[in-house]
Ligand SMILES: NC(=O)C1=CN([C@@H]2O[C@H](COP(=O)(O)OP(=O)(O)OC[C@H]3O[C@@H](n4cnc5c(N)ncnc54)[C@H](OP(=O)(O)O)[C@@H]3O)[C@@H](O)[C@H]2O)C=CC1
């Protein structure tokens with residue numbers, strides 16, 4: 481919606497009925513109700529038509545991306561592919577750019593990530609994002625192409641840092657939601673955000689990320705947004721866990737699979753990630769909130 485305010489954009493969906501409904505209503509009532517499409521936005525369920533452009537933004541959830549790429553490889557060749565998802569793939573431990581490169585090694589791969597609720601952007605509200613791409617010329621071209629009246633893009637070549645910041649903040653948002661849902665207070669949430677950020681740095685730096693990327697929009701920026709807003713689905717899942725409520729299993733909550741993938745990776749790498757481990761135990765219902773709190777507080781004392 482933001483991009484189509486300035487130039488032609490084709491919005492593709494796999495579902496022909498959904499495409500027809502959006503085409504007629506000029507809104508996406510299923511996903512972003514009551515937010516009108518700009519004039520330059522065309523809707524299609526024909527991937528051949530949607531892939532006439534050179535730059536394609538892929539907004540399928542992390543755990544669905546590999547199959548989407550495998551099924552539609554022939555349409556995606558020789559394109560610049562910009563992943564918009566946040567997460568770590570469960571079976572491989574790869575992030576969005578890692579999966580793009582594994583399936584389509586010869587295409588240009590980038591990641592758009594950072595603090596950005598879709599409903600805010602579609603309403604024209606401003607934010608700033610990270611555009612990560614290993615190749616500097618592609619990164620600059622994408623930065624120019626995708627900056628809009630309400631989106632200010634910063635570029636980085638640190639794809640690992642951008643991938644892991646965006647992925648892990650969702651895990652800590654679940655933890656923060658659980659704290660607030662259980663009535664443990666804002667001080668506990670701030671402590672969890674900070675120690676979650678320490679876990680993010682520990683893993684990402686060990687994998688070669690830069691500290692500045694983690695302190696930037698894709699890391700600290702998105703952590704601050706997601707851990708403090710009930711517009712976040714990850715945070716809302718945490719709220720439900722903390723309050724002992726049920727949560728709709730059909731809602732996309734990237735942090736759930738990512739917590740498991742990140743914890744498996746941390747175990748392999750012998751990296752200590754106690755909050756991530758606790759989130760996995762909460763998701764698996766192996767710990768109550770009271771037990772989880774005691775377990776985190778009673779670990780051996782150490783330097784910050
Ligand atoms: N929503 C937000 O505010 C933000 C989301 N993101 C990230 O974007 C990613 C997607 O999230 P979001 O759009 O909110 O999720 P939703 O659950 O709202 O939508 C998922 C979309 O992906 C489509 N999809 C799922 N599987 C496939 C598939 N195999 N082939 C084709 N299309 C598929 C769905 O199509 P269908 O309708 O047919 O099921 C739907 O359009 C996540 O990684 C999320 O973290 C990032 C920043 C902000």
Ligand SMILES: O=C(CO)COP(=O)(O)O
Pocket residue numbers: 566594595596597650653702705706711712713714715732733734
């Ligand atoms: O990534 C997001 C905001 O930057 C969206 O967060 P949720 O997936 O938790 O809704």
